[in-house]
Amino acid sequence: MAAALRGALWGCLLLCVSGIVPKPQNARINSVNFRSILLWDPPGVYKGNVSYTVQSKSNFPKQSFNNVTTNLNVTECDVSSLSVYGTYVLRVRAEWEDEHSDWAVVKFKPMADTVIGPPSVNVKSESGTLHVDFTGPAADHEHEKWSLKQYYGSWNYRILYWKKGSNKKIFHPTGSVWN
Ligand SMILES: *[C@@H]1O[C@H](CO)[C@@H](O)[C@H](O)[C@H]1NC(C)=O
Ligand SMILES: *[C@@H]1O[C@H](CO)[C@@H](O)[C@H](O)[C@H]1NC(C)=O
Ligand SMILES: *[C@@H]1O[C@H](CO)[C@@H](O)[C@H](O)[C@H]1NC(C)=O
Numbered sequence: 758m759a760a761a762l763r764g765a766l767w768g769c770l771l772l773c774v775s776g777i778v779p780k781p782q783n784a785r786i787n788s789v790n791f792r793s794i795l796l797w798d799p800p801g802v803y804k805g806n807v808s809y810t811v812q813s814k815s816n817f818p819k820q821s822f823n824n825v826t827t828n829l830n831v832t833e834c835d836v837s838s839l840s841v842y843g844t845y846v847l848r849v850r851a852e853w854e855d856e857h858s859d860w861a862v863v864k865f866k867p868m869a870d871t872v873i874g875p876p877s878v879n880v881k882s883e884s885g886t887l888h889v890d891f892t893g894p895a896a897d898h899e900h901e902k903w904s905l906k907q908y909y910g911s912w913n914y915r916i917l918y919w920k921k922g923s924n925k926k927i928f929h930p931t932g933s934v935w936n
Pocket of ligand 2: 823
C-alpha cells in the first residue's frame with residue numbers, strides 16, 4: 758500500500774519534472790526538390806525564451822543521435838545536408854535554462870518524402886508547329902544544381918496540351934529524355 762503510494766507519487770514527480778517545458782508542437786518536414794526544412798510550432802503556453810536542439814539519427818545505415826543544431830532561437834532548421842539516400846529520425850526539444858521538454862519526433866526519408874517540383878517549360882509556336890522545351894527539376898540542396906533525374910534514374914515527361922477554350926486535351930508522351 759505504502760509502496761504503491763510511493764510509486765504513484767514518484768511517477769507524478771517524474772511527470773511533473775519532465776513536463777516543466779512543454780514539447781514543440783506539430784513538428785513536420787517541408788521538402789521540395791531536396792531542400793528540406795524541419796519546422797515546428799513553439800510549445801503551447803510557455804512564457805520564457807526557449808531555445809531548441811535538433812538531432813538526427815540515421816536508421817540505415819544505423820547510427821545514434823547526433824546534434825544537427827543546438828541553442829537555436831527559431832522554429833525551423835534546414836536539414837538539406839542529410840544524404841538524400843538515407844532514412845532518418847529527426848527530433849527537436851525545447852530548452853529553458855536547465856530544463857528541457859520531451860522530444861518531438863519526425864521520420865524522414867528524403868528520396869520518398871521530398872516533393873518533386875515541376876519542370877520549367879518554354880513554349881513557342883512557329884508556323885503551325887509547337888516547340889516545347891523543358892528542363893529540370895533540379896536538386897535544390899547543393900551549390901551545383903544537379904538534375905533530380907541523377908538521383909531517381911530514368912523518368913519521362915508527359916505533355917498535355919489543348920486549344921484555348923476547348924475541353925479536348927491532347928496527350929503526348931515523351932520517351933526517356935535527358936535532364
Ligand atoms: C526574451 O528575450 C528578449 C530578447 O533577448 C528579452 O528582451 C526578453 O526580456 C526575454 N524574455 C524573457 C521572459 O526572458
Ligand atoms: C549535443 O549538444 C549538447 C550541447 O552542446 C551537448 O551537451 C551534447 O553532448 C551533444 N550531443 C551529442 C550527441 O553530440
Ligand atoms: C538568434 O540567433 C541568431 C544566430 O545565433 C542571432 O544572430 C540572433 O540575434 C538571435 N535572435 C534573437 C531574437 O535572439
